[in-house]
Amino acid sequence: MRIEGRTFVISGGASGLGRATCLTIAKAGGYVAVLDFDESLGTEVVSELGHEKARFFKVDVSRTESIASATASIQVWTKDTGKEIGGIVAAAGIGKPAKIINSKGEPLDLGEFDHIMAVNVRGTVDLCRQLLPQLTSVTRPIANKGERGVVILVSSIAAFDGQPGQVAYSASKGAITSLTLPLTRDLAPHGIRVVTIAPGVFATGMTGNMGHRAIETLQKVMMWPKRAGRPEEFASLVLEVLGNEMMNGTVIRLDGGIRMPSKI
Known part of the structure; x- marks a missing residue:
């Protein structure tokens, strides 16, 4: 789809993968x-x-009324600029390691589990559902082909290779992976594509707190390149997804071929 002259909504856009996506899309017009x-x-x-x-x-994104306020303001802004919404990149997400039962025999805190699910799953779905009325009512589909826009979700390789302590995080990212196809089928009649990106180890705030030993272990199981991904590499894939009409209804691992070990 054409990026120039369209408005893209990026949650989690102030840092990490979301920030890189904002900069890349703006540079593309x-x-x-x-x-x-x-x-x-x-x-x-x-x-x-x-x-x-x-x-x-x-x-x-865990609060419906907060999303509703932003959605209304975005609609006003796009009307003022004349730049209709072209896509959603749901990059907001959190993660906090915790085993289902810890070394003291204490079970996982359901409050923490609920918070991760509220941000990563409910927040993603809520953001999409509130913005989709604007996207489905786009008056100028791209190049008369009927394509109105693209929804890009963010999962994680933890959806496939969950490690100890990732019960909540893996469950949330697995949910994003699983809803990709039904969301694609729901939105296809409206000329809207859906693609999910599942990043591996990227140099962001979420991975910045990993210890030296954990980083060394991960480097041993990395294929190529033997380094963390760069946020601009994620943003580059977002740009490709937006521009490639055949990318739809799929989950793309962006991980350099890594398969996470059972222990670090």
Whole structure:
């Protein structure tokens, strides 16, 4: 689809993979709605891109009313600019390691489990469902082909290679993987494609707290390249998904061929 002159909504857009996606889409001629809970980082992204091409909307994706407020504001902005929404990149996500039962014999805290599911799964679905009325009502489908836009979800290789302590995180990312196809089938009549990207180990805030020993272990099982992925490499794939009409209804592992070991 054509990126130039369309608006793309990126949750988790103030840092990591989301931030790189905002910068890449804007460079390609798109407008970006930066959704994030961190107002300071979000404002930095908008300052870098310019207020004409980017707007920040503070959002807690686990709260329906927060998404609703941002959705309404995005609709006003796109009407003002005349740049209709072209896609959604649901990159907001959290993860906190915890085993189903710890070394003290204590079971997993369901509050923590619920929080991860609320952000990673419910937040993704809620964001999409609230923005889709704008996307399905796009008045100028691309090149008269009827394509209105693209929804890109973010899973993880933890959906396939979950490690000890990733019960909640793997469950949430597995859910994203599983909803890709039904979402594709729901949206196909509207000219909207759906693709999920499942990143491996990337250099972001979520992996920045890993210890030296864990990093060394991971490097031993990496195929090629033997390094963490760069956020701009994720953003590059987003750009390819947006532009390649045959990419639909699939989950793409972006991991350099790594298969996570059972222990680190």
